[in-house]
Amino acid sequence: MVGLSLLARLNTIVKTAKHINMDAPFGGVNMIxxxxxxxxxxxxxxxxYHTHALAQQYNERQIEMQCAQKIISQINCVVELNQQMRTEDARYLELLTRLRNGKSTIEDYQLLCKRAPILVFRNTLRTQLNNRAVLNKAIETGIRLVVCVAQDYIRNKAIDDSRLRKAILELPDNKTEHLPGYLPLVPGMPVLLTENIATELGLSNGTRGIFRQLVYDELSEDVQFDVAIFPEHTKFITRPKYALVEFLSCKLASGLKDLEKKKIPISLTEQTFTYDIKDLLTETVSKAAKVVKRPTKIVIKRKALPLIPAYSITTHKSQGQTLRKIFVDLVTPPGPVEVASFYVPLSRVKRLDDLLIVRPFNFSSLQVKPTAAQMEELNRLNKIAIKTRKHFPTT
Incomplete structure (x- = not known):
């Protein structure tokens, strides 16, 4: 998903690299x-398609975005791809087509009401569902649950304050650059890659795989953590080396040495994020810090496996994926709602029979219309597409 700021940065990078026609978008390079x-x-x-309101002054980021808008406005050739390649169910395809235009009928609503990774809108709910599913998998297979614990550092020193460490480990992974504090694992469970490892091999952020084995340094004694969501006999691993994950979509021509084909070792990665400790301070200390304007945010460096369980994923993370079966919640959390909120999760499967709805939802959810800015840009591109077809007729 490329936005205006990213497009502006890409334009600058390409122009600098080419260093030929600095006045032309992307240095004169044709872009698709x-x-x-x-x-x-x-x-x-x-x-x-975002448009900025007129203002007397613009900051640097707004100027970048306006430059990116000018670039997009210079698109002079458009080809519309109208054939839906994912959906095989004709009736369901008609429903999705009406949904993306905000024109769903009461019959569409009734059809969905009659009706599995679980697609949800919030990361916290996704984590809770995943933890429960992994625990059930461990009970079902009779295997002891293993939980990988992230390694957190402040100024390259391990955190020794138990309250602070517990609070940081329990942060949702959307606050920790998508590296979870606790990663429950059971062989055979589905996992999701959260970083780009080798995009040319199909190992990128959002790739689904099957966890097979964890390789780690064994400690002389079990380390226990006060985490209510995991059972007492859980084995906590604080020194993981790598996880062996089977990626069926991996494009590697042959297996790695001593490993079966499609099995890839995923090692620890490192990310930094900030955490505000004000909630852990006493009221007196918190007030004193505020009076002297002392910052309460600290920088955390985390080392962890870039994996999360994939029994449940957010609708954002599902975008672009084709899923075999889904169980989706169409009741949105508070906040702005867009066409994508419903179109993206519902269009992940090939057939209506592969879809289940978690709970009742409002008919109005299916009638959300594209914004005026979306429609304006789509209409502009459609006009260019008509001119393109005339200029490049097909035989």
């Missing part, structure tokens, strides 16, 4: 863009 404006907008960026 592809995507769907009615899917989720980029995170922490503005979509390419």
């Amino acid at each position: 863009f592809f995507g769907d404006y009615l899917q989720y907008s980029p995170v922490l960026d503005k979509p390419l």
Whole structure:
């Protein structure tokens, strides 16, 4: 998902690299863009169809975005891809087509009401569902539950304050650059890769795999953590080396040495994030810090496996994936709602029979219309597409 800020940065990088025609977009290099404006907008960026209101002054980021808008406005050739390649169910395809245009019928609503990774809107709920599913898998197979514990550091020193360490480990992974504090694992469970490892081999952020084995340094005695969500006999691993994960979609031509084909070792990765300790301070200390304007945010360096259980995933993370069967919640959390909130999760499967709805939802959810900015850009591109077809007729 490319937004205006990212597009502006890419434009600058390519122009600098070419260093030939600095006045032309991307230094005169022909660019091909592809995507769907009615899917989720980029995170922490503005979509390419976003328009800025006029202002007397603009900051640097706003100027970058306006430059990116000028680039997008210069697109002079458009090809519309109208054939749906994922959905095999004709009736369901008609439903999805109406849904993306905000024109769902009461019959569409009734059809969905009659009706599995679980797709949810919030990371916290996803984590709770995943932890429960992994625990059930351990009970079902009779295997002791193993939980990988992230290694957190402040200024390259391990955190020795138990309250602080517990609070940081329990943060949702959307606050920790997608490296979880606790990673429950059972052989045979589905996992999701959260970082780009080797995109050319199909090992990128969002790739699904099957966890097979954990390789780690054995300690002389079991280390226990006060985590109520895991049973007493859980084995906590604080020194993992790597996880062996089977990626069926991996494009590696042959297996790695001593490993079966498609089995890839996933090692620890490192990320940094900030945490505000004010909630851990006493009221007196907190007030004193505020008076002297002493910052309460600290920088944490985390080392952990870039994996999360994939029994449940967020609708954002599901974008672009084809899932065999899904169990989806269409009751959205508080906040803005867009066409993508419903179109993205419902369009992950090939047939209506592969979809189950968690609970009742409002008919109005299926009638969310594209924004005026989305429609304006789609109409502009459609006009260019008509001109393109006339200029490049097919035989």
